Amino acid sequence: MSIDVANESGVSADEMRLARLARFVLDAMRIHPLAELSIVLVDEEPMTELHVRWMDEPGPTDVLSFPMDELRPGGPGRTSDPGMLGDVIICPQVAARQAEKAGHGEQDEIDLLCTHGILHLLGYDHAEPDEHKEMFGLQGELLAAWRHDLEKEPRPADDREDTAR
Numbered sequence: 001m002s003i004d005v006a007n008e009s010g011v012s013a014d015e016m017r018l019a020r021l022a023r024f025v026l027d028a029m030r031i032h033p034l035a036e037l038s039i040v041l042v043d044e045e046p047m048t049e050l051h052v053r054w055m056d057e058p059g060p061t062d063v064l065s066f067p068m069d070e071l072r073p074g075g076p077g078r079t080s081d082p083g084m085l086g087d088v089i090i091c092p093q094v095a096a097r098q099a100e101k102a103g104h105g106e107q108d109e110i111d112l113l114c115t116h117g118i119l120h121l122l123g124y125d126h127a128e129p130d131e132h133k134e135m136f137g138l139q140g141e142l143l144a145a146w147r148h149d150l151e152k153e154p155r156p157a158d159d160r161e162d163t164a165r
Contacts, residue, residue, distance in 0.1 A: 088117030
């Protein structure tokens with residue numbers, strides 16, 4: 001699976017974590033291991049330009065998705081066809097404001113936006129109440145599983161609490 005992460009935002013970000021999260025989501029959704037995905041972090045100005053051009057909406061937004069090959073999740077026991085999934089564009093500055101309002105960390109918000117953007121690439125939407133319920137339910141399940149997976153990872157020695165007292 002090819003996951004490219006480009007940080008063009010000027011804001012420090014954990015690109016490796018984003019790539020790992022994207023791989024986790026794509027694996028959970030049974031997307032073919034040869035599928036390709038691009039994640040780009042941009043400042044508010046380019047995000048505003050994209051938002052106006054493609055959504056005809058003013059100002060910057062948090063995340064935009066641009067699907068390519070319209071890959072869909074694989075069914076039980078199989079994966080989708082390989083191909084170019086598309087691009088997820090995230091604006092860390094908007095994410096930071098949203099994280100503050102929501103009362104959680106910026107990384108949690110960026111994780112949420114990345115997952116949300118990938119689900120849009122896979123054809124999920126939230127325009128209608130039933131679509132909203134399905135997409136946000138799946139998004140919550142994926143993020144909970146991701147956080148659970150992170151908790152199982154060993155931390156570097158300098159991050160561990162001193163347990164010898």
